[in-house]
Amino acid sequence: MTRWITSATIDIDSDVLGRKATLRAPEALRGTWLGGKDMSEQTEARDTTVSAVSELDGKLARLKGWLYNKRSSGKILFMIIRDGTGVIQCVATKNEMGEELFRRLDGLHQESSLIVEGLVHKDHRAPGGYEIQVKECRVVSEAWPDYPITLKEHGPEFLLDQRHLWIRTPTQRAILAVRAEVMRSIREFLDNDGFVEVSAPILTPSACEGTSTLFSTPYFGEKAYLSQSGQLYNEATIMALGKVYCFGPTFRAEKSKTRRHLTEFWMVEPEAAFMTFEELLDLEERMVTFVVRRVIDRCSKELEQVGRDPKDLERIVPPFPRMTYDDAVKLLQENGIDIQWGDDFGSPHETFLASQSDKPVFVTGYPTKVKAFYMEPDPERPEIVLASDLLAPEGYGEIIGGSQRIHDYDLLVQRIKEHNLPMEAYDWYLDLRKFGTVPHSGFGLGIERFVAWMCHLDHLREASPFPRMITRMRP
RNA sequence: UCCUCGAUAGCUCAAUGGCAGAGCAUCCGGCUGUUAACCGGAGGGUUGUAGGUUCGAGUCCUACUCGGGGAGCCA
Incomplete structure (x- = not known):
């Protein structure tokens, strides 16, 4: 079993994290591990990829990837996560995540790297047909706020x-x-x-x-x-x-x-x-x-x-x-x-x-x-x-x-x-x-x-x- | 090398020779099923560079710089 959280697992002062003020000085975040609950390897979630997620329908899955896009309202957050094999919608609610982690996720910028665990299920409203109901989420690295490539159009030179x-x-x-x-x-x-x-x-x-x-x-x-x-x-x-x-x-x-x-x-x-x-x-x-x-x-x-x-x-x-x-x-x-x-x-x-x-x-x-x-x-x-x-x-x-x-x-x-x-x-x-x-x-x-x-x-x-x-x- | 088109906010683009703007992104606020989510607010500019015409130039003229795609050449 891969130990993907070892000495890097640190409990960072919550006054520092989850505050948008922090993002104005993203240099301070470099090299740090942020995140929610310590998701160690004994959880029952199984590692998966977007391309193979349908095999875990109805089960707990763990997905490692990057935030491609997000849409949020005050209490529910849709994170579109890509992992190199495809793109999937992950749904986080304030009820389930808790106030602090929800706010942190809500404030993430495009391309932040994440590890999420949650229940895989079919949903016709999700792009791709499957989505993950997030139970746990760990922010591996919070992306700087100025990711240059938006979802809008760009010119070839840029x-x-x-x-x-x-x-x-x-x-x-x-x-x-x-x-x-x-x-x-x-x-x-x-x-x-x-x-x-x-x-x-x-x-x-x-x-x-x-x-x-x-x-x-x-x-x-x-x-x-x-x-x-x-x-x-x-x-x-x-x-x-x-x-x-x-x-x-x-x-x-x-x-x-x-x-x-x-x-x-x-x-x-x-x-x-x-x-x-x-x-x-x-x-x-x-x-x-x-x-x-x-x-x-x-x-x-x-x-x-x-x-x-x-x-x-x-x-x-x-x-x-x-x-x-x-x-x-x-x-x-x-x-x-x-x-x-x-x-x-x-x-x-x-x-x-x-x-x-x-x-x-x-x-x-x-x-x-x-x-x-x-x-x-x-x-x-x-x-x-x-x-x-x-x-x-x-x-x-x-x-x-x-x-x-x-x-x-x-x-x-x-x-x-x-x-x-x-x-x-x-x-x-x-x-x-x-x-x-x-x-x-x-x-x-x-x-x-x-x-x-x-x-x-x-x-x-x-x-x-x-x-x-x-x-x-x-x- | 030649022909042709272009350069305005971080990005994509508007602006009859007359107050330089919008959408997205960023920041602040709101929202429990969004689909490039949405709604309200804020910040953000030496209009590629240099010169010229004009009362006045992003806009017209000249040169230059950088770039696009087409020719030649080839996969």
């Missing part, structure tokens, strides 16, 4: 300044829970499919693709760059383990100021030896379907909290529409959108193409010239590559980019020259084509974009616990 507190609100909590489920189910899917997680380095000596602007940092007399992709390293580890994935943060120093960009984001990158382009698309489709299914099955409450109708996600089943780049260009031109064969797609193009379906859409066969140097050309049409983007519905953009990789040594050397990349930086990468090279493929999926799509967010920043953007590195 909320991001308060991100360390903003994450406590039900919607932000739900998003982070969905994010955790997305990451967990991706690992589950890949592990069950025979992939081995192999971490790629964050500190790298040069750009992987030679395109994006990277963050750099001094590294014992030379320059290191924060990784923008683990792919090149994956291409090494597949030759040791067959099927691998790396999963971690990646960094882009691009000055992108849009709702679809962060400077630091998480990406999962599966890669497999002997995997062909067709098998790659099949893998992407199966993985996305699996993860969406998991989110529907395990995050129903969170989806409801964020306002995402699960029916929107129920539609995400194979097969996903597939469109060639050639057809996509024709379709865009037919709809009066300015594009020529050979141009890369911009955001407006992707948004239009994605709007053609309720499901994610594969676009395949991009022009060789606009894509990365390592992509395998189509054997029948060398002007296009075996690459595909997976565009999410509802304007969430490219959530996956993948391709078959060049396995031929001579062709890869030629491409490195064509892209004016420093040959010496790719010596080890070329080794992979010298010693037992095989056709292979892989893709990268952006976690925040996926989570934003699942939760129907209007900005990627809410899909990250502490988002990093061009204008923001704090908190």
